[in-house]
Amino acid sequence: MRKVKKRYYFMLLLLPFLYMEFKGFVNVLGYCEKKDANISQLYSEQELIDRAIKFLLTISPSTQVTVEGRRLHIIPYKTVEEFKKINPNCCSVERTAHEGFTQYLSIRKQGKSYGYVHIAYLLNYEEDVEPSKFGLILEFDTCGEMSYFSQ
Template structure:
């Protein structure tokens, strides 16, 4: 029996569909593993932490009013300690940040303090959330008496497979 044109056409379409399915499953698997197609590499946990710290530096308080807003999140009503002028002290670089905040950072798929925030199977397969970086750190400031003090904070960032940092939620 000679194969008809419709059987041949159906076979070609089926092969194309199977090929596309295998291709996209392979891409999803690579994304799930954290592979960045733009750089052809994986980003190490240490690099993810450094990227998250750089993002944190963008939002680190630079003025007294920004510092007061950060303090207000923990203290209500505003403590008399923060009533005067206080001057935030910025970190010089990532290594100083890590030295002053030992064990500050953790790379995770499931953040510890937010139940609904996690890198889902779909997020990881698409590469939109490779993981989260949780950061516990001190905001350094000089109070109105000239004493250097610290205010503890926590934050979290999501990171894509290619190292783009965002708030993730």
């Protein structure tokens, strides 16, 4: 009888752990709990790229300082369409930030990291200066929310 009770209590203690592991597993596969759908059902690859560009437009700086200390004023992109017109083939959606990198499993299990949008674009200046190429990686979670990627 005592053995049965111990097994019963052990199973009761094990159930929450198993539930959390299952929940983490579905997050790793791209499930968004807030929207009760998988990320592939919520957004196409192009929609993720558009969301990333829109996010980039909100965080882009207005000036850049050169190595010589000269301050250059950046001409901001007004819309996602303008950005894509000036920077065709600018973006790709990847499962990793770069080769050999894997986000911590604990972060992926929480749904805070699912993939990355790689963006390569031109910075145009108000001054008579040659545009410069710039690259950026934005991380997105299982619900498609973007954040700036840093290691």
